[in-house]
Amino acid sequence: EAQVTQNPRYLITVTGKKLTVTCSQNMNHEYMSWYRQDPGLGLRQIYYSMNVEVTDKGDVPEGYKVSRKEKRNFPLILESPSPNQTSLYFCASSARTETYEQYFGPGTRLTVT
Amino acid sequence: SQQGEEDPQALSIQEGENATMNCSYKTSINNLQWYRQNSGRGLVHLILIRSNEREKHSGRLRVTLDTSKKSSSLLITASRAADTASYFCATDEGDYKLSFGAGTTVTVRA
Numbered sequence: 001e002a003q004v005t006q007n008p009r010y011l012i013t014v015t016g017k018k019l020t021v022t023c024s025q026n027m028n029h030e031y032m033s034w035y036r037q038d039p040g041l042g043l044r045q046i047y048y049s050m051n052v053e054v055t056d057k058g059d060v061p062e063g064y065k066v067s068r069k070e071k072r073n074f075p076l077i078l079e080s081p082s083p084n085q086t087s088l089y090f091c092a093s094s095a096r097t098e099t100y101e102q103y104f105g106p107g108t109r110l111t112v113t
Numbered sequence: 114s115q116q117g118e119e120d121p122q123a124l125s126i127q128e129g130e131n132a133t134m135n136c137s138y139k140t141s142i143n144n145l146q147w148y149r150q151n152s153g154r155g156l157v158h159l160i161l162i163r164s165n166e167r168e169k170h171s172g173r174l175r176v177t178l179d180t181s182k183k184s185s186s187l188l189i190t191a192s193r194a195a196d197t198a199s200y201f202c203a204t205d206e207g208d209y210k211l212s213f214g215a216g217t218t219v220t221v222r223a
Contacts, residue, residue: 004155035213042117042201042215043156058210090155101146102211104155 002027004105006091012111013081021076021108023091030096032074033058034066036087043090049074050096081112117202117214125220132189134217136202143207145178145185150199150216192221
């Protein structure tokens with residue numbers, strides 16, 4: 001089954017404790033992206049990647065890192081999480097076609113205390 | 114940047130009625146996409162309309178695009194309880210970044 005998976009689905013952590021949210025897709029998609037969703041703000045893009053070893057900042061990259069060492073994986077790293085990073089995070093992927101409709105993962109709900 | 118702005122923020126309708134929501138945006142786009150999100154879950158792509166198209170249909174969905182007014186509308190006909198969800202428009206400005214609006218929450222009452 002074609003899908004985007006994220007782990008963990010739920011995470012409660014404390015300020016400053018480094019964490020990684022994994023994202024994997026099995027559709028051989030070139031394009032992958034991370035979003036955060038906050039009430040009233042919709043989805044805001046954090047980082048995206050056009051292909052292996054190619055990443056770029058989205059609209060809200062501060063406090064986040066990403067890497068794209070393999071085509072299928074695109075982990076999101078919070079080196080020193082802060083409470084304002086409490087949010088619902090989504091990973092998405094798409095083929096690099098003219099329209100690149102995106103396939104979303106199920107989401108990771110992160111709480112930073 | 115948040116490009117699309119949906120209107121209304123929330124909509125409550127009776128099963129069988131039509132639901133219409135609008136999306137306005139600010140800059141030129143390559144295409145505009147609509148997504149659905151069931152409570153707390155990932156978004157699902159519904160339909161895409163290119164900048165050179167004016168109307169598109171997919172099942173009970175009808176999307177229009179007016180590039181002169183920088184606006185789009187999504188119509189769901191003969192709504193069902195399963196249509197209860199949030200709907201987002203997303204604009205593609207041609208830079209491989211989709212910009213999403215804050216969404217319209219649709220509640221379909223039985």
